[in-house]
Amino acid sequence: MNMPVPGAPAPEIVTQESLLLGAAERIARIRDGRIAMHIHLSLLRPQNRQEGHIRIALRMLEPMVNAYRGQMFLLGNSDIVFMLKEPNPVDVENMVFKLRALFSKDPLTYADSGDGRDHFSTMYDLETHYEGFLDLARQTVADAKKRLKAKSAGGKEMQNLDSKTLGAVLERLAAIDITRLIRRQTAIVITGQGNAVSLFQEFYVAMAELQKALAPDINLLGNRWLFQHLSQTLDLRMLDSLRAMKLTERPSTFSLNFNLATAATKSFADFEAGEAPGTQISLELSVLDILADSRGYQALRPQLRERGIGVIIDNLNALTLRLMDIRQFDADLYKISWSMEMREAEFGNAAAAALMSVPTEKLLLARCDSEDGIAWGLNQGITRFQGRHVDAMLAAYTMHHCDKAAACTLAQCIARHGVVAGPLRLECGNHAMLDSAPVMRAPKPKKRQEGL
Amino acid sequence: MAFGPVDRATLERQKMIAQRLPTGENLLLEYLHKLERHRRGRRAVLIRLSLLQAVNRREHHVRIAAGTFEPLVKQLKGQVFTLSNCDIVFVFKETALEDVEAGVVRLRFMFSDDPVLAGAAGGEAGTFADWFLLERDYQSLLHYAQRMATEERLRRTQDLAQEAVEKAVSRPVRRGEPLTPLMLGKMEDALVRADLANMMRRQAVCAIVGHAPPQAVFHELFISIADLRETLLPNVNLASSPWLFQQLTETLDRRVLSLLNKHDDRTVAGDVSINLNVQTLLSSEFLTFDDNIKASMRGTIVLELQKVDIFADLGAYMFARDFAHDRGYRICIDGVNIESAPFVDRERLGIDLVKLVWDPLMVAGKLPNGASLEEYINRTGPSRTILCRCDTQEAIDCGQAMGVTLFQGRHVEGLIAAELRRQKGVFRRRR
Numbered sequence: 034m035n036m037p038v039p040g041a042p043a044p045e046i047v048t049q050e051s052l053l054l055g056a057a058e059r060i061a062r063i064r065d066g067r068i069a070m071h072i073h074l075s076l077l078r079p080q081n082r083q084e085g086h087i088r089i090a091l092r093m094l095e096p097m098v099n100a101y102r103g104q105m106f107l108l109g110n111s112d113i114v115f116m117l118k119e120p121n122p123v124d125v126e127n128m129v130f131k132l133r134a135l136f137s138k139d140p141l142t143y144a145d146s147g148d149g150r151d152h153f154s155t156m157y158d159l160e161t162h163y164e165g166f167l168d169l170a171r172q173t174v175a176d177a178k179k180r181l182k183a184k185s186a187g188g189k190e191m192q193n194l195d196s197k198t199l200g201a202v203l204e205r206l207a208a209i210d211i212t213r214l215i216r217r218q219t220a221i222v223i224t225g226q227g228n229a230v231s232l233f234q235e236f237y238v239a240m241a242e243l244q245k246a247l248a249p250d251i252n253l254l255g256n257r258w259l260f261q262h263l264s265q266t267l268d269l270r271m272l273d274s275l276r277a278m279k280l281t282e283r284p285s286t287f288s289l290n291f292n293l294a295t296a297a298t299k300s301f302a303d304f305e306a307g308e309a310p311g312t313q314i315s316l317e318l319s320v321l322d323i324l325a326d327s328r329g330y331q332a333l334r335p336q337l338r339e340r341g342i343g344v345i346i347d348n349l350n351a352l353t354l355r356l357m358d359i360r361q362f363d364a365d366l367y368k369i370s371w372s373m374e375m376r377e378a379e380f381g382n383a384a385a386a387a388l389m390s391v392p393t394e395k396l397l398l399a400r401c402d403s404e405d406g407i408a409w410g411l412n413q414g415i416t417r418f419q420g421r422h423v424d425a426m427l428a429a430y431t432m433h434h435c436d437k438a439a440a441c442t443l444a445q446c447i448a449r450h451g452v453v454a455g456p457l458r459l460e461c462g463n464h465a466m467l468d469s470a471p472v473m474r475a476p477k478p479k480k481r482q483e484g485l
Numbered sequence: 486m487a488f489g490p491v492d493r494a495t496l497e498r499q500k501m502i503a504q505r506l507p508t509g510e511n512l513l514l515e516y517l518h519k520l521e522r523h524r525r526g527r528r529a530v531l532i533r534l535s536l537l538q539a540v541n542r543r544e545h546h547v548r549i550a551a552g553t554f555e556p557l558v559k560q561l562k563g564q565v566f567t568l569s570n571c572d573i574v575f576v577f578k579e580t581a582l583e584d585v586e587a588g589v590v591r592l593r594f595m596f597s598d599d600p601v602l603a604g605a606a607g608g609e610a611g612t613f614a615d616w617f618l619l620e621r622d623y624q625s626l627l628h629y630a631q632r633m634a635t636e637e638r639l640r641r642t643q644d645l646a647q648e649a650v651e652k653a654v655s656r657p658v659r660r661g662e663p664l665t666p667l668m669l670g671k672m673e674d675a676l677v678r679a680d681l682a683n684m685m686r687r688q689a690v691c692a693i694v695g696h697a698p699p700q701a702v703f704h705e706l707f708i709s710i711a712d713l714r715e716t717l718l719p720n721v722n723l724a725s726s727p728w729l730f731q732q733l734t735e736t737l738d739r740r741v742l743s744l745l746n747k748h749d750d751r752t753v754a755g756d757v758s759i760n761l762n763v764q765t766l767l768s769s770e771f772l773t774f775d776d777n778i779k780a781s782m783r784g785t786i787v788l789e790l791q792k793v794d795i796f797a798d799l800g801a802y803m804f805a806r807d808f809a810h811d812r813g814y815r816i817c818i819d820g821v822n823i824e825s826a827p828f829v830d831r832e833r834l835g836i837d838l839v840k841l842v843w844d845p846l847m848v849a850g851k852l853p854n855g856a857s858l859e860e861y862i863n864r865t866g867p868s869r870t871i872l873c874r875c876d877t878q879e880a881i882d883c884g885q886a887m888g889v890t891l892f893q894g895r896h897v898e899g900l901i902a903a904e905l906r907r908q909k910g911v912f913r914r915r916r
Contacts, residue, residue: 080800085767089808092772135807138800196673196732199666257797258735259666262728320828324796325727327825331853352799356834361827361854 050170050177053106053114057170064159066119069166071155072132073141075110081139082111090132097128109177114169116159129154138352140374193255194248199263202248206266212274213455214242219427219470220288220397220419223411227477229426231470232397232417233286233315236453238271261292261322268295272304278453281464283308288315288345293322293329296337305340315343315365320353323362334363345397351380354387367391368399371406371420385413393481407476414481424450430473437462510634513566513574517627524619526579529626531615532592534571536601540683542571543712550595552899553588556906557581569637574630576619587909589614663725664733668718673736675717681744684712689901690758690871690893693881698904699897703756703787706745708737731793735762742770746777758787758817763794766805775812783813787838792820792829806835817871823847827854831865840871843880843894850887859887 060067074082074090091107094115098105101117101124108114117125133142133153142153157166194202216239222232244253254260268291275287287308295301296316305314316337323330323346337344343365350370353359359367369388375381388396394417398410401420410418428446432438438446440462449461461467520527534542534550547567554565554575563577563585577585593613596602602613617626662668686709691699714723723730738761745759765771766788778786788809795802795818809816817838821829823846831839841862850858862870867888875881875894884892 081804083767083801085764085801086804088769088772089767089804092775093808093811131811135804135811138803196666196670196729200670203666256732258728258732261731262666262726265728321793321797324825324828325731325793327822327828331824352803356799356803357828357830358833363854 046181048174048177049106049108050173053108054170054174056104056106056116057167060116060159061163061167064163067116067159068120068125069114069116069157069159070125070129071157071169072113072129073153073155074136075108075112076141076152077111077136077139078141081136086136087111087113090135093132093135094128097124100124108173109180112173114173125156140377140380143377143379191250191252191255193252194259194263195256196259198248198251199259202251202253202263203266205247206263206270209246210274211238211243211246211267211270212278212453214238214246215271215274215278215453216451217284217453218419218424218451220399220417221423221427221473221475223416223418223475223478225478227475229473229475231286233288233313234284234470235288235290235317235419236271236275237290238267243267265292265294268292269298269300272300276304276307280453281468283312284468285309285311285470286313286315288317288343290317290347293318293326293333296333296342297329305342313341313343315345317345317347317368319347320349320357347399351375351384351387354384358390360391364395366395366397366417368397368419370400371398371402371409372400373405375409376405381409388413388415389481411476411478414479416478421447426473426475427471430471431466434471435463435466508634508637509566509568510630510637513568514627514630514634516564516566516576517623517630520576520619521623524623527576527619528579528582528585529574529576529617529619529622530585530589531617531626531629532573532575532589533613533615534573534596536612537571537596537599538601541596541599543709545686545709546596547571547573548895549898549902550592552902553591553906554585555899556903557584557588568633569640570633572633574626584910587906591906591909661722661725662720664718664721664723664729665726666729668721669729669733672717672733676736676740679713679717681708681740684708684716685741685744687757688893689897690873690891691897691901692890693885693892693897693900694890695885698907699892699900701756701901702891703758703785705758705760705789705893706741707760708741713737731791734760734791735765738762738765739768739770742768742774746770746773756785758789760789760791760819763790763798763801763805766790766809767801780813784815787815787817789817789819789840792818792825795834796828803835823858824853826858826861827852827856831869838869838871839865840873840893841889843872843874843876843884845879848879848883862887862889 057069072090072094074087077086087107090113091105094105094113097103097120098115098117101120103115103117103120105113105115136142136153157163157169159166192198216237218235218237220232220235221229223229240254244251247253253263271289272295275289291301308314318330334344344362345366345368346359346362346364347368348370349359349367350372351374354369369384375384393414396413396415397417397419398406398415399419401407401410401418401422403422406420407418407422410416424447425443428443428450431450432441432443432446435441435446445460449457449467452458458464458467532550534547537546551565551567551573554563554573554577557563557575557577558565560581562581563575566574566576568574575585575588593602596613617623619626686707687704688707689699689701689704691701693699710723714721723733741759742761742765761771775783790802790805806816815837817840818829818831818834818836819840820842821839822842823844826841829839847858852858852861868890870889871891871893872880872884872889873893875884875892875896877896880894880896881892
């Protein structure tokens with residue numbers, strides 16, 4: 034390798050993309066019987082195209098590429114491109130089918146694109162469509178350069194939480210006041226009369242803010258188990274903050290995103306004892322947490338019922354509904370996360386069918402960021418909702434009735450509803466309305482259609 | 486150390502200690518005192534496991550070794566004593582001599598790779614097992630027992646003193662200290678260097694039908710957490726922080742995989758199961774492992790995934806499952822107990838096998854939600870359910886009554902050992 038000369042233009046970096054372009058150019062005169070395939074893994078949802086997924090996809094393709102004396106390239110955006118010499122078309126078809134099946138829970142593989150094109154893979158017959166393939170190769174090189182530039186401008190990458198950094202993070206967590214990181218969100222229930230009434234307020238810690246305050250350069254969610262460990266301490270800190278929280282009136286409902294283990298602590302018992310009689314406290318538990326200590330859950334469940342503490346199973350989705358019988362949790366409420374996939378007939382109908390076995394008054398559709406979710410839920414007979422769209426409804430209603438509303442925007446009102454302390458809250462001129470739970474008009478729920 | 490006549494004070498002290506904690510030494514001593522007038526027709530054998538290398542005399546080795554004589558104990562033909570230095574003393578009636586000899590042969594075989602036995606082609610064979618004819622050698626056995634009891638007491642006193650010192654100076658690491666992130670980090674570092682091959686264990690998953698002897702279906706390869714703890718962090722209570730422990734197992738799984746990748750012997754010659762995390766299944770270590778396995782072998786390899794890991798990210802699980810199935814592996818969900826069973830629907834999860842942890846509560850036949858356990862097993866598929874951690878015959882009886890045919894655990898190991906003994910006996914008679 035040549036020594037870099039100061040001031041000289043940066044040497045051309047060899048990337049998979051540049052190798053692809055080189056290969057595409059070399060092949061120009063020997064195109065007979067060759068094909069190329071572009072697998073658009075970059076279009077998958079981020080959670081479906083992690084390192085492991087891509088590694089497995091490459092592994093699946095390897096034998097075929099070797100068998101047909103081909104070449105394979107993994108692009109920086111996770112797309113895979115490979116070229117084959119005189120392959121058996123059935124083999125190629127089968128392999129792409131297999132690969133597609135592996136990613137079958139991602140909308141990319143089943144969603145109807147509307148234009149009749151397959152967005153998962155594109156095949157190039159190099160005899161007839163060589164130019165198109167060459168364009169593709171050139172395009173990937175240009176994209177890679179852009180990515181590289183963006184990356185070097187973006188600074189260093191965050192490190193994942195590990196056991197060595199966890200200790201320091203925990204120490205820092207013990208030292209900071211997390212009250213300003215606490216967020217609240219109202220869940221509503223739509224009554225038969227078409228009124229939307231506050232069901233409860235959920236209190237939780239804003240992860241992005243926590244990240245900034247605790248360890249800006251460490252990805253706290255980068256290690257699931259270590260984060261779970263961290264969250265146990267976080268729960269206790271949050272209980273301290275909730276007790277000290279100053280609102281115009283004490284909330285009559287608390288829905289708390291806690292670990293199962295927290296429910297058995299003295300801190301939680303103290304919190305419970307400190308609230309006014311009649312205050313409705315609910316725990317939002319994750320499936321993971323319950324499965325990790327089912328014995329603890331089965332023992333705690335009757336105790337909580339006796340103490341009048343509600344049990345909510347958080348973060349259920351179409352997949353959870355498909356793979357398990359959620360009724361076994363014997364919870365008071367099941368929070369189903371709305372996602373755009375549920376609009377797709379295949380996904381949505383399956384989810385709706387799975388929900389049929391649960392009484393609608395035990396269902397809440399969460400993460401309704403747009404009206405779509407609420408519309409879908411109402412169609413299933415669901416009347417309990419939570420999400421950014423609900424926040425907006427609530428803020429709009431507040432502004433309609435608030436005498437100080439002229440000075441504010443809807444976005445400001447939404448943001449101020451979401452916090453319990455700090456400058457955002459101080460900007461609001463009507464704390465009484467901010468902390469109150471109004472009754473709003475809402476679309477009427479539909480009766481559930483049996484026998485879906 | 487010289488041995489005078491047993492004085493009163495010593496006896497008193499021994500008695501007092503025996504009352505406090507009946508150690509093997511004290512039990513042996515007491516038993517020998519009782520036998521003083523019944524020496525006739527009795528023999529004893531001393532198996533000096535203490536001479537073996539440390540890796541060969543871990544708890545389970547000693548347990549299995551002592552278990553060799555268990556059937557004779559049940560037939561009231563003798564008494565077995567395990568001493569704290571791992572030596573085993575078996576005192577027996579002369580009529581059982583042949584069985585005992587056979588047992589000692591088996592033990593020699595079991596530890597034959599240990600230097601003590603490997604080099605001993607007859608001449609030194611006496612050191613591993615010492616025989617006593619009580620009518621003649623009573624005193625020497627008694628002296629041995631007294632010496633052992635004294636040494637044990639001394640050790641105990643030292644331990645207590647040591648413990649007191651530790652308490653006094655309040656060292657950061659004490660017995661039962663909870664696992665902290667810092668320790669976890671050290672342990673993870675140590676795992677990179679530690680020789681895990683020594684800690685690798687195999688346990689059979691067996692088909693047991695009726696009273697027929699167990700038939701091994703496959704063997705689980707795993708790292709003994711107890712040994713690991715002993716070696717790396719003897720004073721830490723790993724159960725104190727379940728999530729940190731989970732992180733540790735993930736690191737461990739990965740290490741096991743690279744260990745298996747290094748082995749070119751036939752450790753993974755099929756009919757085995759290994760523990761894996763979903764993330765590990767998608768790792769390059771696993772792909773290397775997969776490369777080293779003959780395609781025809783994959784169908785006989787079971788990948789065990791922890792229930793927590795599966796439910797932590799169902800999407801990732803589905804992906805990993807489909808990949809593993811495509812390669813021909815079978816998947817087993819591990820760690821399902823009576824409390825979590827209602828959440829684990831084998832068919833919906835698309836999993837091949839379910840490992841149900843034995844719990845004496847199962848005798849009542851109900852799950853915590855009131856549903857019938859038998860029905861659950863029927864739905865799971867009796868031939869796809871493995872009742873694991875079976876420590877007693879009760880577990881097997883209870884499992885069989887509900888249709889389960891696959892079992893794993895210490896008691897199953899005992900049954901296999903018993904069957905081996907029986908076969909050997911038959912073989913010898915035929916000869």
